[in-house]
Amino acid sequence: MEKELKRPIRVLVAKVGLDGHDRGAKVIATSLRDAGMEVIYTGLRQTPEMVVNAALQEDVDAIGISILSGAHMTVFPKVIEIMKQKKLDNVLLTGGGIIPEKDMQALKEMGVGELFAPGTSMSSIVEYITDWVATNRNF
Template identity: 70%
Template structure:
């Protein structure tokens, strides 16, 4: 049986109107063989989580440039946890100071990527995480 593709939801929560980076990472993940769902601009945490559950994703990747990362990442995590979907990796990137990245990691958020990070680094991180934590989707939904 062939190995299933990693499913990633790329989202732009909040009021940030710049999505070039999100589109670049979505294309890089797709080129790396992952199934990618891009939700578009101006998503609420609830919209992101609803899409993640509906699309049965392994990873939620948030792109946040607005400075609201300390609110939006924890909000998405709490909503996923409330839905029993705490097995979904939350990762992402944007303009996020290193000390905020560390604080978010302590709250259960995965690795975050800042400006200048190569798309290959994000692809490798997601692949490595999935190799270690990947789940059998059928067993979760029985």
């Protein structure tokens, strides 16, 4: 279902920790931008604090974390904790990378949105973020 948005969606794309592989994050950022979203890419080696602070400063609708290092069960819970401390409870936390299905389920139960595995179509990621923002942040 197509919902009309009153403004461009703002998304922060981040790489947290020592994970130095950013090709996927750059592909996602470009695809989101091509879909009409405003994208802020933080670059490599960010801390959870840096990501949440950037999200606050940039007034984003969604944070997308790309993670290939295996640290997803540390990174996502820490980002959620900081988002709660900073009262950033109306921002989507989503992401993708190499994350086992059982860990994806555990992270979703903690409050993380949809997580995307390698090979997911860009259109399904764009659609998910667009639908979430239209439902939760269409102001």
